[in-house]
Amino acid sequence: MTKLFEPLTIRGVKLRNRIAMSPMCMHSATPTGDVTTFHHVHYGARALGGAGLVFLETTAVQPNGMIGPGDLGIWDESHVHGLAELVNTIHAMGAKAGCQIGHAGRQYPIADLPSVAPSAIPFTPDSRVPQALSIAQIAALVDAFRQAARRAREAGFDVLEIHTAHGYLLNEFLSPKANHRTDAYGGSHENRYRIVREVIDAVRGEWDGPLFVRISSTDYVEGGNRPEDFLVYGRWMKEQGVDLIDCSSGGIAMLKVDSFPNYQVPAAELIRREVGIMTGAVGLIETGRQAEEILRNGRADIVLVGREMLKDPFWARTAADDLRTPAPVPPQYTRYGSAWQRALPPLAMAPLEETVAA
Template sequence: MTKLFDPIVIRGVEFRNRIAMSPMCMHSGTLDGKVTTFHHVHYGARALGGAGLVFLETTAVMPNGLIGPGDIGIWNDGQIEGLKALTDTIHAMGAKAGCQIGHAGRQFPIETLPSIAPSAIPFTTESRVPEALTVEGIDKVVEAFRTAAIRAKAANFDVLEIHTAHGYLLNEFLSPIANHRTDEYGGSHENRYRIVRRVIDVIRAEWKGPLFLRISSTDYVEGGNRPEDFLIFGKWMKEQGIDLIDCSSGGMAMIKVESYPNYQVPAAELIRREVGIMTGAVGLIETGRQADEIIRNGRADIVLVGREMLKDPFWARTAADDLQTPIPVPAQYTRYGSAWQRSQPALPMAALTDTVVG
């Protein structure tokens, strides 16, 4: 019995299956961080292709929070209209829309604005030295995440995810590799977590829907975080109202990581079992059978598919074929055709399942 295409309900929101498109930078926005036609085609295609949840790329909470040029933002109200139009597109294609909010921290690449970090430690020997945040600066970052949550609600997103991974700002605070502070924001697990705690609290006060948080479960660096550290952090995240931990890894240092199918799944399985929280699995998830095994054996609650969904917008249908599982498909892609459909009483998509498989 397959489980990948079972619906899942999180905080009252129902997703049609356990497949999510992972957030991936597209660098195709306008200079002022707004969405473009590309985003409607790109994300709309994956929604039409059957994903239950489509995450946008990271939306920056501050102008100096971009991961790269062309990233989209959510730092001012002028960006809401375009984001709302994009969620409308995703919803019209049957999927739920996810907004991952974050700040690049010391990895901000644009020289016209300062980069910021918990400590004045550059990412690489070639990188510029970031400004170490003052307590007042930390307050401004926390407020930026709060107002981003308000804008995400106005743009009608279904899921909000806090980006606390891949060596970006919040991950930098969590990791001893980038955080050498000696005040209340550095040192112990509790202190390194303090800014994350504040961010979750202010977002939860504004956002009542499903709230995910992406982590780097290991830094792959001696002295850095390991999955066991996130059993500590994960307990606090659960207590604060995080619904699902999205378990990625790496990004704290420029090192080559040996990757292979399911290489990040053990962290999702460990945190799910030991913390008792829903998790998302990522990392070279390529086939339907592979994804279904993860869900069916309780290793994670959803799978987030990245590179495979870039190659195949209809990866969900490809996975269904692999599993020999019938799924609803767009009526326009059946033998009936959209013209016929328009001349007939409306048919639910499920009614076409027996005609077209996968």
Template sequence: MMAKLFTPYSIKDITFKNRIVMSPMCMHSSDESGEVKNFHLTHYTARALGQAGLIFPETLVVDPDGLIGPGDLGIWDDNHVKGLKNLVDQIHEFGAKVGAQIGHAGRRTIKEGVTPISASPIPYHEDPITPIEMTKDDIQRMVIRFREAARRVHEAGFDVLEIHSAHGYLLNSFLSPLSNQRTDEYGGSLENRYRMLEEVIEAVKTEWTGPLFVRISSTDYKEGGNTPGTFVEYAEKMKAQGVDLVDCSAGGIAKVEVDKYPNYQVPAADKIRNEVGIATGAVGLIKTGSQAEEILKNNRADLIFIGREFLKNPFWPRAAAEELGADIEVPVQYTRYGSQWLK
């Protein structure tokens, strides 16, 4: 029987050749322009050769003042489209689909001379810089930023769009009661805290009709914060809006010590998937093919997001296939007799 990890998976009119996703991870390898460099072409295309089904480059930042860190890739300007399209085309050439995660770092922005923005003027951890509380006009301008980013994602030829609403960044700061103490229609109740993400999703859908993911922090790991139970309610709203998959990460709102162990974030993906009836992605110290297979076979998630292991080994899917006894397609150049076949 074929390992489920290596079975195709379709969303709308896009089919991934397997269930393995390269998770977005910051590389900080561009410059102030935010444009694609040779490093990105080499780094991500190598994972396509390694047989990932879906590859997410790092977060594409929707505003130049919303960097997660120096050298982030951007999608705040039409000038970014050409380089991103080149990256997408090269990844496609080697059989993988490509996702664009769009986001803004909010109060966790790291850019010299920029005062961060957030849902409320509450610093991150012990950061001496107090973020500026966004006005309603600021929120609407940011919604437009996300909408314009979605247009550029479409123009660059990406297969999947993911909205980054996790890790303490801007949209996550509205969702969490730990960072959102507003008294207007964007704060207070769960419905109000969801409002900005709701508006971003609706705006993005005016420019994007393909598979739509949302990355969440399923728990804040701190009393008074969001929990997987909270996100069951949020995910119900996302499902009603037409979101196709919830990418279940965790943490980032508060600086806390997290007990990390293999599959430690999988229970949230399991809970949301099976209580809401929406597809989920599992992430969090998934190191082996057998771990991934257990998650899929027990219907705990639909896609497996691999992070650090892909940094160690671009050919993680091949290692997983060997472990599971699965036969998968391998670039002919990487087979024993490939050089003869190519003559």
């Protein structure tokens, strides 16, 4: 078997392969952050398409934590029912369901609520100036992450990811470019990490399943974080019980990144080797052979596929064709599976265990 289609078990949760759908904002929720029919079709299709793990877009832990209008919310008890139904859809299509929790920080784009940040530094010269969080507001934010983890557990998610990347609030605390605080939450690595430490501890108090953290391994700007900084942060994350570091990059400043296939993989490889923790590789992973090389050479433990999976919900099968390996196929899509499958109730899908030659 190829490495890409080898199962992976983390804290008792078995992923059928090493393919994950990367979190990507769809901006298709209700104005109150609730699940819509779009989400069932969109995420259900990728689960049906063979991904082992399907991550939702970032779910906001506070109302002013949405990255954009129409983002999903997890800040209120009313969100749990819709999220649980969406988890059921993903499970029915044979995949595990991942929930990413986060806060947009100074990038909150809607004028109805204030944007917040570690320091009153706007994202761009044309952006509004965010409010610098007080110590009491930081404590409330940490508790919001804790409550979000509890709601994710109650909704039945299999994997939880804390979003500390892409220039959003937790990334702003980690980066010296956005964090100019002079109290216990700014200055040294230890102080800039303090809120992340508190969030991880709070989340672990509610969540004993697989826990990922998405990072921006480099800020791409002078004086910002570099991959070496995340060797420090990564060791602390490992000590706190994080299972996997999902290695993205950028977002702390508005700039054009010279991206190319595998451009973020070296950070995943460095952290995996030096910290001794599982990592996820992301960023222009387009083909099965490309993904297989990453995994087989020990550069990461899973691949997170974004834009290619938007273009091709059945990217897992496309990757299998590229690797000339048997591909998982829904029984309904085979000539020999349709007769008995019609007798099953709606959504009572068999796991994707049937295979055909690629």
